[in-house]
Every structure is written in structure tokens, then in C-alpha cells.
Amino acid sequence: MAKHINLVKLCVGIDSFEELNAYIEAAPGGIRGHVTRMWPKQEDKLLQGGSLYWVIKGVIQARQEIVGLEEVIGEDGVRRCRILLSAPLIRTQNAQRRPFQGWRYLKPEDAPADLPQGRAQEPELPPELAQTLAEIGVI
Template sequence: MADYIHLVKLCVGVDSFEQLESYVEMAPGAARGHTTRMWPKQEEKLLNGGSLYWVIKGVIQARQKIEGLEEVIGEDGVRRCRIMLGKPLIRTANAQRRPFQGWRYLKPEDAPADLPKGRKCEPDLPPELAQTLAEIGVI
């Protein structure tokens, strides 16, 4: 049994891996993170090798290594958690996910595999076809 865990989060407002990748590349060090209202209860496991898996248009397509958690106090005085994320953005095999709010934990054995560097989708399929096949559960 793995001694780490991952998170899954919807990537709202992003239409493609390439769009998210451009945001990641442009983000300065201090801004490389995602702020959420809740502090993960499994903090130790997340920081022991976990990643944040991004759901883009209903399909997990990418992940980023979780490098740390930081407390952020908003202008409203509410404590929040910034999940500090590493570069690069790593393309993963497509895995369909239904809409949900917030984030969810993801066990390592349920996480989609990383694609080999340079591969843009599953074995030579156009991204749209790969996404459609993932949506119907074929890949």
C-alpha cells in the first residue's frame, strides 16, 4: 500500500492541456499554486509524493507534483490553503471524471499513468478522439 495520496481538481475555464501548460509556464514561483478553502486532512500523505491531477473538459489530462501547502489569509480574514505545485505540467493518460465541487483524493493505484515525454495523447490518437473514447470508457 502506498504511503502517499493524490488530489483531483477540475480545471475550470481551461479548454486544453496546452492552455493549462501556458498558464503554468507563465506563473512566477510564488504564484505557482492553487488556493482552496479547505485544508487537506491527509496533508502528510500529499506531501510524501502526491500530485494534483487536473480534469480538463471532463477528462484527467495532466498532473503537477505537490511541493507544499501554505496558509493564505484572504482579504475577508478567512484561512485558506495554497497547494504549491511544481513544474513541469505532466501529460497523463486520459481518464474520464464526472463534475464535482472542490477536490477529491485519488489513490495511487487509481491514478492515470503518465504519458511518455513528447507524446500528446494515447497511442497516436487525435486528442479529440482520445477524449471521446475516454468519455465512453474505452480508454
């Protein structure tokens, strides 16, 4: 049984793996954070090797390792959680996901595998084609 758990999150406003990767690479220090309203109850499991899997255009396409969680107090005084994520962005096999709000837990056995080293540099398929292929279980 796996010691860790993952998160899955919609990547709003990003249209491709390359666009998300460029955004991450532009971050100072190579560590990126994502602020969310809810603090994960399974914090210990997340920090034992968990990743945040990004859904881009309805398809899980990438992941980043979770390296920590920190409290952030917004201008409105509300406590939030910053999920600290490492670079680089890791390309995964495509896996279709329906829209949802916030983030969800993702068991390791349900997470798509990383693409093999040689395929990680392949150009991305058009989003519609990638989603159709994922729907029928080809990719």
C-alpha cells in the same frame, strides 16, 4: 501499499492541456499555487509524493507534483490553503471524470498513468473525441 495520496481538481476556465501549460509556464519561478477553501486532512500523505490531477473538459489530462501547502488568509479573513505545485505540467493518460465541487482525494492505484516520453508531445485530441474515447476505455 502507497505512502502517498493525490488530489483531483476541475480546471475551470481552461480548455486544453496546452492552455494550462502556457498558464503555468508564465508563472514566475516555475512554481504555481492553487488556493482552495479546505485544508487537506491527509497533508502528510500528500507531501510524500502526491500530485494534483487536473480535469480538463471532463477528462483527467495532466498532473503536477505537490511540493507544499501554505496558509493564506483572504481579504474576508477566512483561512485558506495554497497548494504549491511544481512545473512542469505532466501529461497523463485520459480518464473521464464527472463534475464535482472542490477537490477530491485520488488513490495512487486509481490515478491515470503518465504518458510515455514519446507520446507526451503528441497534439491533444479534440475534447469531445477524448471524452468519448475515455468513456469507452480506449484512452
